[in-house]
Amino acid sequence: MLSTVTEDQALLGRAGTGIDSFLTTQRDQGRIAGSYYDDAVARTMPNLRRWLLAEELDRISPYLRQGLREAIRAEQWEALANAFARDVAFGTGGIREKMGASRDVIQKLKKEGIHAPIIKGPNTINDVIYLLTSAGTARFGIERTPPLTKVVIGFDSRIRGSDFARLIASLFLAYDYTVYLFDEACLYPSVTYAVPTLKADIGVFISASHNDLRYNGFKLSCQNGSQFDPAERDRLYQDYISKVQFGDIKTMPLAEAPEEKLWFLGGVKSNDGRVIQEGEHAGLPLAGPLPNAPDSYVGREHRIIDLHTMHVEHVKTFLLRGNMIVKAKRPLSIGYSAFNGSGRKAVPRLLTEVGFKHVKRIMKLDPLDGMFPAFCSDPGKEQQPDPGDWRAADIAVDAFKEEYGNEWDKVDLIIGTDPDADRCAVIVKVPDHQRQAYPHPGTGELRDYTLLSADDVWSLILWYRLNYEIERFGTVQDAEKKFITLSHTTTDLLPCVARKYGLGVLKTWVGFAQLAAGTRAIWDLHRGLDTHGLTEGGKLPFYDEGRRNPHDPVCNQTIYSWEAMNDPRRCINIAALEQSNGFSILGDVPLDERSLGIGGHVRDKDGTFAGMLVAELAAYAKEQGTNMLDLLDEKIYLDPNVGLYVIHYEPDPLDGEYEGLAGYTNKRNILDKAEELLRASSDRPVELGGLAVKSTVAYRTGKYDAVNWEGFPDEGFRFYFDDERRSHLTIRPSGTSNALRFHVQLFGGHPSREELIQRKAQLRATTVRIVDDIRQRIGAPR
Secondary structure, three states: OHHHHHHHHHHHHHHHHHHHHHHHHHHHOOOOOHHHHHHHHHHHHHHHHHHHOOOOHHHHOOOHHHHHHHHHHOOOHHHHHHHHOOOOOEOOOEEEEEOOOOHHHHHHHHHHOOOOOOOOOOOOOOHHHHHHHHHHHHHHHHOOOOOOOEEEEEEOOOOOHHHHHHHHHHHHHHOOOEEEEEOOOOOHHHHHHHHHHOOOOEEEEEOOOOOOOOEEEEEEEOOOOOOOOHHHHHHHHHHOHHHOOHHHOOOOOHHHOOHHHEEEEOOEEOOOOOEOOOOOOOOOEEEEOOOOOHHHHOOOOOOEEOHHHHHHHHHHOOOOOHHHHHOOOOOOEEEEEOOOOOHHHHHHHHHHHOOOOEEEEOHHHOOOOOOOOOOOOOOOOOOOOOOOOHHHHHHHHHHHHHHHHHHHHOOOEEEEEOOOOOOEEEEEEOOHHHHHHOOOOOOOOOOOEEEEOHHHHHHHHHHHHHHHHHHHHOOOOOHHHEEEEEEOOOOOHHHHHHHHOOOEEEEEOOOHHHHHHHHHHHHHHHHOOOOOOOOEOOEOOOOEOOEOOOOOOOOOOOEEEEEOOOOOOOOEEEEEEEOOOEEEOOEEOOOOOOOOOEOOOOOOOOHHHHHHHHHHHHHHHHHOOOOHHHHHHHHHHOOOOOOOEEEEEEEEOOOOOOOOOHHHHHHHHHHHHHHHHHHHOOOOOOEEOOEEOOEEEEEOOOOOOOOOOOOOOOOEEEEEOOOOOOOEEEEEEOOOOOOEEEEEEEEOOOOOHHHHHHHHHHHHHHHHHHHHHHHHHHOOOO
């Protein structure tokens, strides 16, 4: 043992010299700015020393220290600095980071398991970080009043997701929690549905959403399935997770758990209608075990709740025209791409059960595979399995054509979901007369398909559901009670449609946690309860771009603006929508804080739910002898109450984030240049893409100052191109990763039917020019 300690001390000396040289070179080359360099120097070696000398880690992760020794001997200074220079940032929904720096590392993890001797540290996702985060969460729960004692745990198709989930389950069992563990890769919406449905207290989901193969994460849900409130989330992190020690990690093998403490969720739907006979879950459906996995249930094959059927049946209740689908004169043909994620069973099952007869799974993209083999994984070129990315759309279309050949001519649309199936994207056919308005984003070609933006899809779904009420009842029922919630970067088509039908509009900052928090504030206002500082004197104060007063330096942390929301009757959310392909319906005031809204769906986004609604909309369009693009023109753009809004979105970088410690400096340099341009526009004329900037605004809420810098513009900088503030560019940084987003919205007025398609094409070209221009000016080239 003494010789090992001596060797480790020598290795640390070698690492100190090598890492210091690496950091100094990065600083001298301007890749790491002064404050980031100082932080890295101050933290990297103390963190590495603590982990390498911690003998107790051998109990938790047997080969971790071996992996660090091998990395030091191989002089992997950059990878070690990245892994130990800071802690994984704890953001809105939890943590997300790389498991390894490259495809080869992830392959090793896949082959050798969660204890593989790869570089693991406080700034990577690994078995120890999962256990530390879980231990902090477990302690937070049991010390709360009343205590939280039940946890739902799920995972998607990420590498070793099942093993990580079972490891986390073993920790919660050791902390005397009742654990509900999914038996195979599941939807994130299944977790957010299971928590309130089973009256659990916490949801944990192992996923990195649509990030590339190197990433994984730990997503947290509270008792009602939404993400934790900011204040509670901050307490969870500051008082528990940030203070947890290796000694707080304890586990209990699943096979040794008391029977009443462990349930499984999922299984295979039973044909005999079996239900739980007694106890708090009496009446819930039971499932049979998955085939070829007899050992995974550790003798609990009789304790498998059929959560999948419960979720599917719940989603079906939101269908409006079921008979239209079943009795269609023009049956819809649907392609489906799971993008190697967990929607592979749920989406086809749901579509088939509601009556769609022609659903074709793209089998090349169907197997659960966290390597995402259809997407580039070459070092430095790792591509995200993001269904909202035009490159993913190309992959899906090419795979469909390869598998189904001439069926391409017959298919009406392809629905895609991301690895955890909380996002939904739609590829539609483009009629000949529309093609000039939908050039391919990568090549400019006029193809026979396009990836329809979520902004346009959600606008059509909102119109369709409101129009259904008018057709059936002659009016929108209880319009004075209804409202929509959307993020400030989501299209203004939605408020226009909502106001036309008498609905209220609530705008929040970006993220479904914000949409849910804003909606809950409206519910609380309706009930006369505390709204966490969002209301005043029983009313919703006026917010303009997040501020009560234009000169306020910091914005409200949740609300951006609202229209027609100060009526106390407003309480029914009929749509919660965001630009990044997220959708749900939150419903009426819930019975309690542990429940879904009455008549509502989960309090987070659900790609399977959205996929069903999209399919119904497309079926309606086809039955009417039209298609989604022409329906969009006719019912949205040509409506005098709405008009033409064209949206364009680009991330930077195109995949993932700016790499390594230099990424922090890169992000800040770009944002500094953007702010310089924003300030300059008040002193001299500034044009972007040929459009004059009329006004600007910076959005700072303070939510992410602690992990970035004081005054961090977490909701971005906005450049307005008109006095009415309907046309604008927003540059928005990620709060917890080194990436930026460019959002452009241009209002095209009210063109005639004959002018519309050409006007769409012109505006789309202008949006691209605007982003090209701003990228050049702030140093963010493609």
